[in-house]
Amino acid sequence: MARSAEPKEPAPGRAPAPPHGRTPSVKDVAASAGVSLGTVSNVLNKPAAVSAATRERVERAMAELGFVRNESARQLRAGTSRTLAYVMLDGGNPFFHDVARGIESGAEDADLSLFICNSDGRAAREAKHLDRLVQQRVQGILITPVDPSASHLREIGRRGIPLVMVDRLGGTGDCCSVAVDDVLGGRIAIEHLTDRGHERVAFVGGPESIGQVRERLLGARQVWSELGRDAADLIHLPTEALTVAEGRGAGERLAGLPARRRPTAVFCANDLLALGLLQQATAIGMRVPEDLAIVGYDDIEFAAAAAVPLTSVRQPREELGRTAARLVLAEAGDPAHRHEQACFVPELVARASTAAVRHPARKR
Amino acid sequence: MARSAEPKEPAPGRAPAPPHGRTPSVKDVAASAGVSLGTVSNVLNKPAAVSAATRERVERAMAELGFVRNESARQLRAGTSRTLAYVMLDGGNPFFHDVARGIESGAEDADLSLFICNSDGRAAREAKHLDRLVQQRVQGILITPVDPSASHLREIGRRGIPLVMVDRLGGTGDCCSVAVDDVLGGRIAIEHLTDRGHERVAFVGGPESIGQVRERLLGARQVWSELGRDAADLIHLPTEALTVAEGRGAGERLAGLPARRRPTAVFCANDLLALGLLQQATAIGMRVPEDLAIVGYDDIEFAAAAAVPLTSVRQPREELGRTAARLVLAEAGDPAHRHEQACFVPELVARASTAAVRHPARKR
DNA sequence: GATCCTATCTGAAACATTTCAACGCCCCGC
DNA sequence: GCGGGGCGTTGAAATGTTTCAGATAGGATC
Missing domain, CATH: 3.40.50.2300 (Response regulator)
Structure with a gap:
């Protein structure tokens, strides 16, 4: 019944099988190297305080026994x-x-x-x-x-x-x-869109209980009003969460708007929304950016990888x-x-x- | 200099400030509840073995002191x-x-x-x-x-x-x-494509040192030969890794193929490759699936969220x-x-x- | 009243490590 | 020959928990 070493497999690595059941402790190493356990600890923690000869002996013992520090014990001591x-x-x-x-x-x-x-x-x-x-x-x-x-x-x-x-x-x-700075992020997104000539823009994102959403929207509105635009031309399309699925939903609602009120660009509170929106827009035959420009937020890897690579506000x-x-x-x-x-x-x-x-x- | 409780803030939670510097241990709880530390341990680990009255007293003491088990010590003991x-x-x-x-x-x-x-x-x-x-x-x-x-x-x-x-x-x-079962995965991907009438297909993926890649390719080839197709019509476009960037690269190489040899469908070793490929294909004006059908692998969330939702082999x-x-x-x-x-x-x-x-x- | 049982509680040991005061030793300088 | 000072090493203490053999008490049974 004793667990004998497999004869088929002549020690493939360097460490031999553990001495016996229990994993070896500093005490075992100390005994094997013929030193006190304080010395073993010193080899581990302040090797400079141990003579080269002893250190080597201890290190050899550790290797032979396959010693591995027990982090719990260390933690316990260290607090x-x-x-x-x-x-x-x-x-x-x-x-x-x-x-x-x-x-x-x-x-x-x-x-x-x-x-x-x-x-x-x-x-x-x-x-x-x-x-x-x-x-x-x-x-x-x-x-x-x-x-x-x-x-x-x-x-x-x-x-x-x-x-x-x-x-x-x-x-x-x-x-x-x-x-x-999410307010600033909202600002630069909107500035970018107005620079591109867009006059009717939607902000897609929610819930407003999320600070990020609030601030990005705030930044957007700041720029909008500073430019003297009509607040009614910056539509807020709220979502329940910042997910791809919600982005698709927002896309549907956007498509449902009467042409007069429909924005030519959207700014999404994050990239997941933007990707969902992009997908929905594509599905119903809108061209991006010709019919609808999209700005996302976060610049996740998949934003750049989208079929129409996504403009996005990058955070470091x-x-x-x-x-x-x-x-x-x-x-x-x-x-x-x-x-x-x-x-x-x-x-x-x-x-x-x-x-x-x-x-x-x-x-x- | 003594760290006095802030008078402005009258204990917002239930737990009062810690007794003094050190975080309390079972011993402190025992002392405070007037029992032995073994009893405290029993309250934690086998509450049934402790009388209701004692248990309550101990629990109150724990709450008062803000006691939290020290997991390191527990681990040390437990091994x-x-x-x-x-x-x-x-x-x-x-x-x-x-x-x-x-x-x-x-x-x-x-x-x-x-x-x-x-x-x-x-x-x-x-x-x-x-x-x-x-x-x-x-x-x-x-x-x-x-x-x-x-x-x-x-x-x-x-x-x-x-x-x-x-x-x-x-x-x-x-x-x-x-x-x-990656061989099977490769098989069903190719079967799907041949069902759809594709006669020239590319497998995009690599390096072959990755078992998954090898097996998916193997499955693909199995089906191909079982259908009696010419092996030359199942092209292997190797990649360096399973990433979006490599997918884009593969797309470029695909576009570079002479029209005669160009496949009408690709099977990608994972979704990241497929997304990259989809992006590149779209960028150069190929329509998906009309000009090029794409099958990915893994069915990650972004596969469904792509502009052209991606057919994919789902793993549980x-x-x-x-x-x-x-x-x-x-x-x-x-x-x-x-x-x-x-x-x-x-x-x-x-x-x-x-x-x-x-x-x-x-x-x- | 003795015996046994159960329910409850106790105190010490054990876990693996680090730290630290103390110790032995050797060499140096006097 | 003795004090002093490094250097290297030692052994015990301490960390917080769980476990376990015993202790204690209170009934119930004989």
């Missing part, structure tokens, strides 16, 4: 883990994955692992994730919250766990945050993530840390979906 | 963590996120957390992630490996950590795996993930576990990109 966590809002939106990638790169630099969670827009899930993360004693939490003012967020802060809001403004300033996603990681680490390192609100500037990426065309209405 | 991990191959491909969602749902059922890592197709990154996961003593590892035969994978197995390959066949059977992604989670848990629970190779059946989802059109070549 905190070597892990950051990012709780993202919508796992179906590539935007957040790009942000996550930025965070990961920041975490990597500090030699930390990154725990990625997905709240899927549901407060209960978010709370559950946060609960777990607190139990894990993560070193810091990055989050794009369902509701930035939720009580479970303040709870985290009260516990003294560094927390950074990502892509949301920290509001009252009781935590760090990184965000992009990875940098957003990297900065967030930097802030959370700064807060973790320095107790006297002042909360910081980083705000990035969005940038318009013009593509075919708003290419300059002599507009039919003007041409004739 | 293993309450965490699964998924190392995905390509964070930029929504397919893997859907798989991850399935895994998460499986993990959720077992009340485990899921650690999501991204190897980004790089073996070194993958090895680093695995290293960390072993240090964390995760309960099991799910992985879509860069190279299924890599030595660091066998290492994991030798350590006795349950490992399940996702979307890859376990090959020699020395670990569990879940996969989808979430189920793949859920099954993988189930297998890894089975292996973790039962040491005498027999490795299992789960194989799912793909399914064709027909959309506009291969809609039946009277094909020009036949019409005239």
